Amino acid sequence: MSGTSLDGLDLAYCHIWKTKNGWDFEIKQSKSIAYDKTMESQLKNAIYLPATELLAFHNTYGTWLGKQAKAFIDQHHLEIDFIASHGHTAHHQPQKGFTFQIGSGQHLAHECGKKVICDFRSKDVALGGQGAPLVPIGDQLFFGQYDYCLNLGGISNISFQKNGQRLAYDIGLANMILNHITQKINLSYDKNGAMASKGQINNLMLQELNNLEFYRLPFPKSIGFEWFVEKVLPIVDNSQDSIENLLHTSIHHITEQINVQLKLHNIKTKSRLFVTGGGALNTFLMDTLQDKLGATVKVITPSNTLIEFKEALVFALMGVLRDVEETNCLSSVTGAKKDCSGGVIYLPS
Structure with missing residues (x-):
């Protein structure tokens, strides 16, 4: 993978x-x-x-x-x-x-x-x-005990059961934007979100990201690197701010959009959100996500092996x-x- x-x-x-x-x-x-x-x-x-x-x-x-x-x-x-x-x-x-x-x-x-x-x-x-996304077949067959499955790779996507069928789609940004920002200072990624946690929100950048048309489209929907290059890079690269503030703002954007999507599907009390993908290793991202979701949703992360290799596992299942x-x-x-x-x-x- x-x-x-x-x-x-x-x-x-x-x-x-x-x-x-x-x-x-x-x-x-x-x-x-x-x-x-x-x-x-x-x-x-x-x-x-x-x-x-x-x-x-x-x-x-x-x-x-x-x-x-x-x-x-x-x-x-x-x-x-x-x-x-x-x-x-x-x-x-x-x-x-x-x-x-x-x-x-x-x-x-x-x-x-x-x-x-x-x-x-x-x-x-x-x-x-x-x-896309294709991972939901694995969510259904391997992780059906959770109310929602969230993958935070380069892109964020969600999967859940509704009215007897599996629904899933790309929510939007995740590590793709964070890694692009850290690469400006020759870092592969922001370990545990340490730099992001020291920043503050750039309100103009946050508003521009939240206003991206993709977020208003109905599902099923998916995005690729082309969308990131065309729609997102100009916003990030034109935002003259510190690396910490760019990362902090991006994490608030990522988690806000996840929260918006969960609310669309009438979350029931004490829902369990199963989170995998590299973003699940970002402590600040996970803490911010839990804060946005509040007490209604419990964010659950599995072992590091499953966090990192779930997508590879699911494509093995697809092969089977x-x-x-x-x-x-x-x-x-x-x-x-x-x-x-x-x-x-x-x-x-």
């Missing part, structure tokens, strides 16, 4: 099995590989590449993924059924009928010598869906569901014409 926050590649060795009541899992091994500056820059700027260069990078990145997977498998002497790979989203424009995750499945399969299942989003988009030809993309979430079992299978030579 490689997410929009660009913090690195997540690998998880998962045991997934069917039970009487559904599915269960265990994350047996895990590893994060931080991107070096070159790879981070290549992935960040892939959106600007002409088609021929993008396809070439798609192949070389797939080969690189295969090398990392093989090293992980060899290091832990793993026996695996297949690799489920999300790749890295370079383009996501479902309104135009396409989404593209780089990391060629065929090159990955050749390099590590294992069966690969990838390209989980395209089938849903071809059926008229957003192709694709392998046994069961639904892994929910039309109630994406707005597609029907549920489907997304993913393309590649075999090594």
Whole structure:
């Protein structure tokens, strides 16, 4: 799994099995590989590449993924059924009928010598869906005991059960904006939100972020890096303020929008909000979120392993569901014409 926050590649060795009541899992091994500056820059700027260069990078990145997977498998002497790979989203424009995750499945399969299942989003988009978010199938099958599941990766998205069906959508910003701000001073991220906690709200910036049109759109809806570049970067980069104040303001924006969305769905007393993704490790962000939500909602964070590797786990589940030809993309979430079992299978030579 490689997410929009660009913090690195997540690998998880998962045991997934069917039970009487559904599915269960265990994350047996895990590893994060931080991107070096070159790879981070290549992935960040892939959106600007002409088609021929993008396809070439798609192949070389797939080969690189295969090398990392093989090293992980060899290091832990793993026996695996297949690799489920999300790749890295370079383009996501479902309104135009396409989404593209780089990391060629065929090159990955050749390099590590294992069966690969990838390209989980395209089938849903071809059926008229957003192709995102896809994690809600895991929320439904693995974490259905919680009232709401919130993922704070580069983007924030939420998932919940309503009227007998799973609903989910992208809320808006999360680590993408925070990491962009810290990179102005050559820091990858603000550990525990320490700098953000020292800042003050920039009211003009907060108002401009809260007024973004995306927040007023009905769901299903999703965003990608293109939206961030076009709509958010000008607001952040034109706000002449300290790094602490920019971070502090961004966290208040992120948590305000989460609060707004939860209130739309008539939160019942003592609801439980299950939070994963890198943002769940940001202490100031979590404290601010709990303050915004008040006593009505209890914010719950699991173990660090599950916080960091939940998305990788869910794409492993999606691979399992694709392998046994069961639904892994929910039309109630994406707005597609029907549920489907997304993913393309590649075999090594």
